[in-house]
Amino acid sequence: MTAPTSAPAVEAIAGVSHWVTKQHESGPIRLYAWEKYLPSREGSFAGTILLVHGSSMASTPTFDLQVPGHGETHSPMDYFARLGYDVWCFDCEGYGRSDKTRDTKFYVSDGADDTEAVAEYIKQVRGDEKLLMFGGSSGALRAAMFAERRPDRVKRLILDAFVWTGKDAPTLEQRRKRLPEYLASNRRPVNPEFVRTIFTRDRPGTADDEVVEAFATAICELDDSIPNGTYVDMCQNLPLVDPRKIDVPILILRGEYDGIASFDDLLEFFRLLPNNDKQFIVVPGAAHSGLHGKNFRTNFHIMQSYWSQPDPVYLG
Numbered sequence: 081m082t083a084p085t086s087a088p089a090v091e092a093i094a095g096v097s098h099w100v101t102k103q104h105e106s107g108p109i110r111l112y113a114w115e116k117y118l119p120s121r122e123g124s125f126a127g128t129i130l131l132v133h134g135s136s137m138a139s140t141p142t143f144d145l146q147v148p149g150h151g152e153t154h155s156p157m158d159y160f161a162r163l164g165y166d167v168w169c170f171d172c173e174g175y176g177r178s179d180k181t182r183d184t185k186f187y188v189s190d191g192a193d194d195t196e197a198v199a200e201y202i203k204q205v206r207g208d209e210k211l212l213m214f215g216g217s218s219g220a221l222r223a224a225m226f227a228e229r230r231p232d233r234v235k236r237l238i239l240d241a242f243v244w245t246g247k248d249a250p251t252l253e254q255r256r257k258r259l260p261e262y263l264a265s266n267r268r269p270v271n272p273e274f275v276r277t278i279f280t281r282d283r284p285g286t287a288d289d290e291v292v293e294a295f296a297t298a299i300c301e302l303d304d305s306i307p308n309g310t311y312v313d314m315c316q317n318l319p320l321v322d323p324r325k326i327d328v329p330i331l332i333l334r335g336e337y338d339g340i341a342s343f344d345d346l347l348e349f350f351r352l353l354p355n356n357d358k359q360f361i362v363v364p365g366a367a368h369s370g371l372h373g374k375n376f377r378t379n380f381h382i383m384q385s386y387w388s389q390p391d392p393v394y395l396g
Contacts, residue, residue: 093152093161094119098205100170102197104182112177113170113198114140116157126164127235127387128208131156132195132226134217134241135310136270136278138176139169141298142216142371147291154291156371159380165387166206170198172222174267174307185266185309188320191222192229199226199233210235212387216371217241217340218310224321231328236387240333240379241368243340244349246318251281251339251368259315267305272296282367283337291372314340323349329357331386333379335366359386 098113133139144157152158157167171178172194174186184190202208212235215223220242227234246252262268275296279287313320332350334341343362350360363370363378370379 091118091120093117093158098201100198100201102173102194104193106182109173109182110179111170111173111194111197112139113168113201114144114157115166115168116144116161117166118161118164121161121164121166124164125166126160127212128166128202128206129160129168129212129214129387130195130199130202131167131169132191132213132215132219132223133169133172133175134215134219135314136274136306137295137299138171138178138302140171140176141295141302142219143167143169145291145295145298145372147294150290154294154372154376156380156383160384163384165212166208168198168202170194171302174309176302183266184307185312186307187309187317188218188221188225188313190309191218192225195222195226196230199230203233209233212236214238214240214383215242217243217368218314221310221313221320224326227328227330228321228325231326234328236329236331236389237326238331238333238383238386240370241335241338241341242332242346242349243314243342244319244321244323244345246314246342247345248342249340249345252314255311256315259312262308262311262315266308268308268311270299270303270306272300275299278369279367279372282335282339286335286337286365286367286373286375287369288374295372323352324354327354329355331359331361331382333370333382334360334362335368335370335373336362336364337367340368357392 096115100111102109172191220239
């Protein structure tokens with residue numbers, strides 16, 4: 081009788097912490113960056129991905145979420161590392177493990193500065209000139225601002241839950257009522273109750289409870305308060321970027337029920353983008369935080385399809 085053969089071992093994904101120095105007029109700032117990849121990816125390297133987080137959480141809860149009993153399922157970093165990508169995220173200044181010493185609100189422009197510092201660091205340590213990028217919510221604003229400044233560094237850009245002018249965005253209409261509060265303080269508290277509202281304010285039921293709770297726990301293990309700058313920007317300073325100046329291949333990704341990303345606002349932004357290698361996709365059944373919703377696999381598929389799309393060989 082032949083002995084049963086054991087299943088082949090699954091290669092472990094490598095995770096590496098990095099410290100990036102951002103030069104600032106007040107002195108050097110330390111930013112935390114997290115990289116994941118398959119050690120065997122040499123020869124099948126798919127590209128370098130840089131993920132930019134949003135207003136109310138650091139990077140690893142967003143992009144490397146580990147839900148008990150779910151394995152790698154809910155981590156886009158694990159998902160793309162297994163496909164041969166070198167995947168990076170980082171904590172903007174004022175969040176997570178990055179420096180929080182400056183007494184400021186940390187606006188979107190600060191996050192764009194952080195993105196540029198991390199992009200330069202990746203170029204130095206890995207030699208990658210152009211990045212596949214994803215930004216969610218205010219992270220999409222940070223990524224778009226970086227792309228406007230440095231289109232030479234962006235291969236393909238995905239803006240998820242993005243906002244341009246804020247017109248007809250119900251979540252922002254409600255948030256503007258609290259603008260005096262955000263202006264009065266540099267930081268606001270973050271707790272599990274607040275995190276849960278991210279998933280109930282647009283359309284309750286779009287995310288599984290155990291995922292939301294794991295997300296809330298991961299956020300609050302790193303921060304008990306978060307900067308107010310991006311909220312101030314989205315309440316009173318929009319628009320922050322000019323679509324006419326973002327000349328890179330771009331995908332606008334919007335959850336069907338997203339209360340920040342107004343549909344008509346995004347369509348006008350999309351119309352004005354100069355690069356004709358562009359797409360606009362609506363994810364059905366998704367709200368503002370699609371990466372953590374029940375349809376997250378749809379988001380992963382769209383991201384992979386866009387990033388792996390062949391470059392056109394004829395442009396007319």
